[in-house]
Amino acid sequence: MFRRLLFSAAAVTLMAQAPVISFDKTHHDFGRITPDRKVAHKYKVSNTGNAYLSITQVRPSCGCTYTMLGKWSLAPGESTEIEAQFDPKGQKGSVRKSIEVVCNDPKTPNISLTLEAEVVQEIMPSVESVYFHQAPKSAASRSQVRYASGNGETVQILDVKAPGAPFLSFGFKPEGKDVVLEVTFDGRKVPAGQFRGVEQAMVKFSNAHTTVMPLNIQWDLKPAIQSSPAELVFQDAAGKELRQKLTLKQAEGKAFRITGSHPSLQGMRVEGISQKGGTTELTVVLPATVKAGRYSEVLALTTDDPDQPELTVRVVALLK
Structure with missing residues (x-):
């Protein structure tokens, strides 16, 4: 009888021994960042169970996120860090990424870490193309593009050129840290025989990382x-x-x-x-x-x- 009780107690003890994975936080917000700025965050991971915790995989959701793990095996009560590095190059707007962590915790074998950021350009145009639809042949038409500051620095236009388009002219004025570009299309200067076209203007800035941005301009004339x-x-x-x-x-x-x-x-x-x-x-x-x-x-x-x-x-x- 005593042996049975002893074996039963041992079996309960063995069954109760298990690793438990826990994190100080599973989500991190980097806030507003520019595409040229790589950022990183460390998630603290701990073993709060009573058996060894083995982390077998750490899988980022895309190639723009790179991870490093301090230790793959944790004794009970031990902690380490998972460092997540995010490269926002080529990203734009609100971005959310995830990292899947696989371990031998019987209750939580998979857990997802998430990170987010708002990737803002150094200069953010209100539009990337301007359209002059059915513009009059005998008058000028105008349209505006706002170039907003994405990093808090003042946006300054140095020059705007549209080679081969004498019917286009440009003016710009600062508004706070932004700048507003006015595009003028003069139908009177369109060469005879031309009724529609696509032009590309190059907007030159004094800003450090964004020196030139293209602006597409499409137009067609109102039928005479x-x-x-x-x-x-x-x-x-x-x-x-x-x-x-x-x-x-x-x-x-x-x-x-x-x-x-x-x-x-x-x-x-x-x-x-x-x-x-x-x-x-x-x-x-x-x-x-x-x-x-x-x-x-x-x-x-x-x-x-x-x-x-x-x-x-x-x-x-x-x-x-």
Whole structure:
């Protein structure tokens, strides 16, 4: 009987012996950091159990986090440190990473350590691209970009250049530690025959780590000649000739001539062209030879207007 009790007590004692992993903290916030600043934090890990603790793996969630472990095996009551180094290069905004720790603690064989940071650029532009959509040919359009300080230092622009784009000009003014860049697009300086484009301006700063930043500028001109209606729709029975009026107006009221028509549908033609000042009226004819069906076509018209040598009108036909 005594032996049974002795063996039972020993078995209970053996079963009660186990390692217990514990940390002083499992999360660390680095706060605001810049991409060129590597940071590190040490997590204190302890064995609060009554058997040896063996840490078998320490796995970061990505290659931007590097870890070092002081000791892989801890006696009861012993402590060590897991150092996590984070490289924010290439990161932007709020970042959260994790480190998985694997050990022989029977109750907690896996535990996740986390770290976070807000990665801020030395200079943070409000936008990376500026769009001038349907900009007028006869006037200037403007847009602004704010370059905000991400590290508390004053942002200073030294110069802005956009090679090969004489229609772009730049001005800038400080606002606190930020600087506001004003981009001016002057449609009057766009070379004849150009109606859209993508330019790249190089913004030069006096700041230590960010000396130059590109700014993409996309633009297209408002059509000098506009059609009314913008789209012609023919909806009728097949087998008969169909006609619709089309009015073209020059935005500045300048006189222009239609020099040619190029329909995508065989047999479609233009006739009855009449002009009065900056307005031209014509008739688009859909021939009786067009069979029943649904058609989506384009009528291309050429003009002698240097600001609009060609314009296209969409033509839709629903014939039964």
